Amino acid sequence: MAFNSQQTTRARAIVLIAALVVVVAIAVAVIAGGLNPASQAAQGADTSAGTTAGQASTDGTSSDAADSDADAMETVDAQYGTAAQSLRAQHEADPTNPTTLLNLANGYFDWGVAALNHAADDDDEAHATELLNEAIGYYDSYLADNAGAKSAIVDRAICVFYTGDHASAIAALEDLVTNLDAGFAPAWANLGMFYEAEGRAEEASNAYQTAIDAAGDEDAYGVRDYAESRLAALNGAS
Structure with missing residues (x-):
C-alpha cells in the first residue's frame, strides 16, 4: 500500500516519539541513583x-x-x-x-x-x-x-511495546521486515530501539545499521539521524 502524505509525516514522527521515551527512561534511572549510601548514612546521623x-x-x-x-x-x-x-x-x-x-x-x-x-x-x-x-x-x-x-503496523507495535508486551512488539516488526518490506527504515529503527531496551545490543546495532542503509541519503522518513546516534552510543559503550 502506497503512503499518502499524512502517513509519511506520521512515519517521520514515530522514531522521534520513541527517542523521547528512551531519553526520559534514562533520565529517571540517573535521578533514581542520585542518593548514594554515604548520603543516606549522613541522614541517619542527624538529630x-x-x-x-x-x-x-x-x-x-x-x-x-x-x-x-x-x-x-x-x-x-x-x-x-x-x-x-x-x-x-x-x-x-x-x-x-x-x-x-x-x-x-x-x-x-x-x-x-x-x-x-x-x-x-x-x-x-x-x-x-x-x-x-x-x-x-x-x-x-x-x-x-x-x-x-x-506505518500503522509500526505505530501499533510501539503502542504494544509501551504497554509492556515487548516480545509481541518485537515479533510484529520482525514479521514486517521479513514478510512485508525488508527495506522499511522506520521498522528497523524502532526494532533497534526495542532490542536496545531489552539489552540485546548486537541485534540493536544491526537493526540501526540496517535502518541507516535503508534510509539512504534521501532519508524519506527522517530516521537516519536517530539510528546513527543510537548506533554511535552502542559502539561507544562496547
Whole structure:
C-alpha cells in the first residue's frame, strides 16, 4: 500500500516519539541513583529534631511535585482528550472512511505516549496503558482492511511495546521486515530501539545499521539521524 502524505509525516514522527521515551527512561534511572549510601548514612546521623525538620521539608517538596505532576496529567488529558473526542466524532460520522479510523488510532497513540511521559505513579501508568490499548484496538480495526499499511503496523507495535508486551512488539516488526518490506527504515529503527531496551545490543546495532542503509541519503522518513546516534552510543559503550 502506497503512503499518502499524512502517513509519511506520521512515519517521520514515530522514531522521534520513541527517542523521547528512551531519553526520559534514562533520565529517571540517573535521578533514581542520585542518593548514594554515604548520603543516606549522613541522614541517619542527624538529630531527631533535624530529621523531623528535614522530613517536613521533603514532604512539602513531594507534595508540590505531586501537585505539579497531577496538573501536568490533567493538561495532557484535557488537550489530547478533546482532540480524541473530535476524531471519534469524525469517525462516527463517516465510519466507512479508513482515514477517520486511522486518525482516531493515531490520536490515542499520541495521547497514550504523552500520558506515559507525564506518568508520576502507578495510576498514571495504568491510565497511559489504557489509552495505548485503545489505540491498539483502533489500529487492529484499521489493519483488518489495510493489512499492508506499514506505518500503522509500526505505530501499533510501539503502542504494544509501551504497554509492556515487548516480545509481541518485537515479533510484529520482525514479521514486517521479513514478510512485508525488508527495506522499511522506520521498522528497523524502532526494532533497534526495542532490542536496545531489552539489552540485546548486537541485534540493536544491526537493526540501526540496517535502518541507516535503508534510509539512504534521501532519508524519506527522517530516521537516519536517530539510528546513527543510537548506533554511535552502542559502539561507544562496547
